Every structure is written in structure tokens, then in C-alpha cells.
Amino acid sequence: MTPDAIAGQLREIYARLIASSLSVQQNGVSDRVISLTQNKQNFPVRTIGDLPTTTALKDIPYSDLYADMLNKNAYHIKMIDGALISFQYTFRQADSELIKHRLAFFPSHLLPTIEEAPELYSADNLYSDILENRLVRFPIRFDYDPVNYVDSTHPKSHVTLGQFSACRIPVAGPVLPYAFVLFIVRNFYASAYLRYRNSFDKRFPYIPTNFTISDGERRMTHFVMGRNYNREYEIPN
Numbered sequence: 480m481t482p483d484a485i486a487g488q489l490r491e492i493y494a495r496l497i498a499s500s501l502s503v504q505q506n507g508v509s510d511r512v513i514s515l516t517q518n519k520q521n522f523p524v525r526t527i528g529d530l531p532t533t534t535a536l537k538d539i540p541y542s543d544l545y546a547d548m549l550n551k552n553a554y555h556i557k558m559i560d561g562a563l564i565s566f567q568y569t570f571r572q573a574d575s576e577l578i579k580h581r582l583a584f585f586p587s588h589l590l591p592t593i594e595e596a597p598e599l600y601s602a603d604n605l606y607s608d609i610l611e612n613r614l615v616r617f618p619i620r621f622d623y624d625p626v627n628y629v630d631s632t633h634p635k636s637h638v639t640l641g642q643f644s645a646c647r648i649p650v651a652g653p654v655l656p657y658a659f660v661l662f663i664v665r666n667f668y669a670s671a672y673l674r675y676r677n678s679f680d681k682r683f684p685y686i687p688t689n690f691t692i693s694d695g696e697r698r699m700t701h702f703v704m705g706r707n708y709n710r711e712y713e714i715p716n
Contacts, residue, residue, distance in 0.1 A: 480577050480653060482525045482570045484686045486510055488656050489527070489566060491683065496556060496660070499675040500598060501668060504557035512572055517626060523572040528555060530565055541618075541642070542588050554585070559599050560609050561587030562616075564663065566656050580623040582659040586616035586667075608670050617641040619663070621704075623653045625691065631699065635691040638702055649696035651703045652688050658705030 489508050496502035508528045515524040531551040533544070545563070548554055554563035562584060569579040590610065593600045599610070617640060625635040636654065637647040664672045664679060672679055692701060 480655070480686055480688050481575050482510070482527055482568070484684070485568050485656060486527055488683055488686065492656055492660050493556070495675075495678050495681075496558075498678060499671060501558055501664065501671055502556045503559050503596070506552050506555050508555055508566065515569070517578075524578065525570045525572050525575075526568070527570075528565065528567040530554070530567060545585060545588055548585060558668075559596060559606065561589070561591050561596075562667075563587075564660070566659075577623065577653055578625070580621070580653060582621040582654055582656070584619040584663050584667075586618065588616065605670050605674060606668075609668065621650060621654045621659055622647075623691075630693050631695045634693070634696050634701075649692050649699055649701035651697075651701065652691045654704045655686055655688065657683050662704065 486508070493502070493505060493508075497505070510525070510527050511529065512523050512525050513529070514521055530553045533547050533551055533553045537544070548563055554565045556564040558564065564585075565581070565583045567579075567581045568577065570576060571578055591599060599606050620639045621636070622639065623636045624633070627633050628635045631649075633647055634649040636650040636652050638650055639646045640648070661679060688705075
């Protein structure tokens with residue numbers, strides 16, 4: 480996994496989400512070198528998708544959190560139902576080693592009105608599954624955070640559901656942007672995915688990734704994300 484490979488994959492993801500009309504607004508993905516202090520050491524890193532600081536990790540009502548992200552443009556993709564998607568990767572500049580990522584999906588607590596998003600309410604039922612009254616929308620975040628690793632308690636790669644502070648479900652390794660977006664689209668925009676699946680399922684150039692999950696974490700319920708993990712993945716006895 481390299482910064483250039485991730486940047487290229489993000490450009491293609493933008494194109495596919497726009498072509499399918501799932502993305503209605505986009506903010507550019509920044510790509511810059513900054514200085515990072517970690518473990519009392521200062522070194523340059525290349526960040527892809529850096530965003531303004533928000534209240535996303537504070538204990539405030541979700542409606543306030545969402546409004547803060549929206550007002551500060553602290554997202555990369557705004558979906559047709561108001562959901563916000565962001566991609567943030569940090570690589571060590573010296574050797575292009577991935578040292579952190581955060582991939583987030585923050586659904587809107589209120590659907591847009593028909594005046595704000597007429598396509599959402601069109602007669603072809605493409606988005607009927609998004610509009611069901613019974614739905615409970617919740618945020619999803621995939622983090623790669625090896626600095627704070629604690630075996631089976633704070634996995635290097637993990638997924639958090641619903642902003643629960645202790646929810647860190649192990650993930651086999653760092654998550655590629657495409658695996659993340661396909662997970663979101665397949666599960667939460669299923670009708671649109673089925674219509675445009677030829678586009679969404681079109682393969683990307685192979686990007687190698689590493690397993691970071693421990694043996695103990697593999698014995699727990701966990702996620703294995705994307706095609707790169709299809710081979711030789713075994714659960715220990």
C-alpha cells in the first residue's frame with residue numbers, strides 16, 4: 480500500500496460514485512506533507528484526505544456532531560441521502576509506511592426534503608430502501624491505529640459502530656478505500672448498487688496489504704475486508 484496507489488484509487492472511487500448519482504457533493508482529497516509528533520519524535524508524513532478538526536469524537540448529540548461536520552466541510556463525499564463519507568490516510572514520508580487511517584461513514588439524522596433532493600424521491604424506486612421509516616441510521620468508522628495497540632482490546636485495525644467508545648471490532652488489516660466504499664454501497668444503498676454493479680464491481684489495480692490482526696483477535700468475531708484477503712486466511716485453532 481503506497482500513497483500514490485491510495486490517491487489513484489480515491490480518484491476512481493469519486494468517478495464511480497458520481498456516475499451512479501450516489502454522490503451529490505464532493506470535496507477534494509488533499510495530498511500534502513506535514514510534520515507529525517509521535518512517541519516524542521517529530522518526522523514528516525504524507526497525509527491524504529486531511530480534514531478540518533471537528534467534534535466527531537466528543538460526547539455531544541449526534542445531530543450537533545453531524546451539523547459541525549457539514550458546516551466545516553469536514554467530509555469528502557456527500558451522498559444523496561445526506562450521509563457523509565471521509566477518507567484519511569497518513570504515511571511516513573521516509574519509507575511510505577502506512578501509520579494511520581480513518582475511513583468514516585456518518586449518515587444524516589434527517590433525510591433531505593423533496594425540494595433539496597428530488598432524485599431521492601423519484602418514481603423509479605432506486606432509493607426506496609433508503610427511505611424506509613423503520614431504518615435506524617448509525618455511523619461506521621474503520622480505523623488503523625497501531626500506536627495505541629492493545630491486543631484484543633484496541634486492535635491495530637478495527638471498526639467502530641454507532642460511536643460506542645468501547646466498540647473496536649477487530650479487522651484483519653488496514654482497509655483500502657474501495658473495500659470500504661463497496662461495503663457501504665452494497666449494504667446501505669443496495670438498490671443503487673444492483674443497478675450500477677458493473678461499475679462498482681469493476682476491479683481496481685491490485686494493492687498489496689498486510690494482516691495486522693493477532694491470533695487472539697482472529698478467534699474473536701472480526702471483519703475481513705476486500706478481495707486482497709481472499710487467499711490463505713486461516714483461523715488459528
